[in-house]
Amino acid sequence: MHDIRALRADPDGFDADLARRGLAPVAASVLALDEERRAAQTATQQRQTRRNALAKEIGAIKRQKGDSAAQEAEARTLREEMEQLDAKAQALDTEVRAALAVIPNRLDPAVPPGTDETANIVVHERGTPRNFAFTPKQHFELGEAMTQNGQPQMDFATASKLSGARFVLLRGGIARLERALGQFMLDMHVNDHGYTETQVPVLVSEPAMYGTDKLPKFADQSFCTREGFWLVPTAEVPLTASVMGDILDEARLPVRMTALSLCFRSEAGSAGRDVRGMLRQHQFEKVEMVSVVAPEDSEAEHERMTACAERVLELLEIPFRRMALCAGDTGFGASRTFDLEAWLPGQQAWREISSCSNTRDFQARRMNARYRPQGGGSPVFVHTLNGSGLAVGRTLIAVMENWQNEDGSVTVPPVLRPYMSGLEKLI
Structure with a gap:
């Protein structure tokens, strides 16, 4: 605002x-x-x-x-x-x-020019794509071929029967691997990065959606109940809105929160895009990071948050690159955004797996979130930042495609094995 x-x-x-x-x-x-x-x-x-x-x-x-x-x-x-x-x-x-x-946030001067994603700039690339001795498969090819009690571990047909298109039902080892990923990410952000674990509602009020710039701009991309509750498109909404209307003491800053939650998006305007597999779903899990900071600290916090997301991919040994989004690809509420793109060998393509944005005081003004300076004076609007740390379903895709074997099995990355009782391979 x-x-x-x-x-x-x-x-x-x-x-x-x-x-x-x-x-x-x-x-x-x-x-x-x-x-x-x-x-x-x-x-x-x-x-x-x-x-x-x-x-x-x-x-x-x-x-x-x-x-x-x-x-x-x-x-x-x-x-x-x-x-x-x-x-x-x-x-x-x-x-x-x-x-x-409905006027988007003002752009940081450092945002590169350009009208769409083709103008985004590679900031750096980490890891080397694996040289497969066979033609790697896409995640849905691997998942549908794996079975549990005679049923596919990645089951789109049954999910469609239950809910329609853009849903998936996971079973057995793949379901367990997705759960392990979420727990691993939460533990890392809490234990290593200093975020406070938070369990959030996935139904929120209209003021919470408006305050975090999701309304009115993205109403057609969200789900609303008859009672007027909105299903969260990301835990960014309840985490950020938790300081809505507050005047915080400066000594409390920075406030860093993380949550693993279900997320819901109608995917309006995405007809025909990524119709196979789990890349674009109506319901998915994501680990979200949110920071509430003093204005002078938001630029450094943006770099810190993005590095926290990168660390997840480094430990999973998944090749990735950081992209500085151009002006035309920067989201409505963001002043500046870094995307992380993971290499998917089955697709032979880089795909977004995290987006970390500095909204500066754009959301704070909409939800009237301020802090009282320690030296006195009038309350000041905080700066808010949000980032995926990471999208769990997309990380599952990246793990399956990068750690696949010629026989169709998937090796469990070493860092995840403690979360899977030592299991080393999905078959």
């Missing part, structure tokens, strides 16, 4: 940032609404001033037993005009807020 005062102060800068994202300018139209609203408010104040003066005149006339009918008629007219102007100002205020709510 943007402060209208910032837009008034730098309309050209706002439009220039939108142009970097490939979007049309909005400053003139929003400021025109704002000016009309302010004019209505000024007219209301002028009429209130005149009514106050009339009240004194009417009092003086009545004390002298005179006729105040003309003044009283003018006062009634002014009251009616004030009611109309007040309604107009409120309607315009709603329009201004609605317009500001």
Whole structure:
């Protein structure tokens, strides 16, 4: 959410940032609404001033037993005009807020130019893709061939019978491997990286979704219940919104939280994309990291968070690369984003497995989250950051494809074996 005062102060800068994202300018139209609203408010104040003066005149006339009918008629007219102007100002205020709510975050100057993912820049690459002596299979080919009691361990057909497309039912060793991945990631972020483990609701209110910039922009990509609860698209929503409306003591910062949760996305607009396999699902698990920090610390926190996500891939021995997203590919609420892409040998492609974003004070303004400086003074908006640490289903895909064997089995990465009672191979 943007402060209208910032837009008034730098309309050209706002439009220039939108142009970097490939979007049309909005400053003139929003400021025109704002000016009309302010004019209505000024007219209301002028009429209130005149009514106050009339009240004194009417009092003086009545004390002298005179006729105040003309003044009283003018006062009634002014009251009616004030009611109309007040309604107009409120309607315009709603329009201004609605317009500001759909303007994306301002971009960090370091964000590279470009209109889509083809302009993203490789920051660094870690690990060497394995040289297979056979043609590697995709994860769904491996998973559907593995069986448990005569049924596929990765079962899309049964999931479709239960729920429709873009769901999967996991059994046996593959189900256990997914559970192990989530536990491994949580343990690492808590024990090694200092995040506080948090169990969060997966049904949240509209203010929580709005405060974390998921509404109104992404309403068509989310699920809403009849009762008005929203299913979380990511644990970023409840974790970040946990400080909604709060004024934190500066001594509490940074606040670092992590959660393993179910996530739900309608995948609107993705028809025909990744229809096979687990890459794009309506329901999936993800380990999320969220940080709440003082403004001067957010850039360093962004680097720290991204490194925490990278460490997961390093220990799983999965080749990956860090991408700096270009202006046109940076998300609505983000000022700057790093994506981590894992190498999938079955696809012979790099695929996103984590996204780490610095939203600066964009979310904090929407949910009124502030901190009180230790040196005194007025409360200041915090900066919030979020990152996948990692998407569990996509990490399962990466493990299966990178650790597969010619006979169709999958070797369990050594770091995961303690979570699987020492099991070394899935068959």
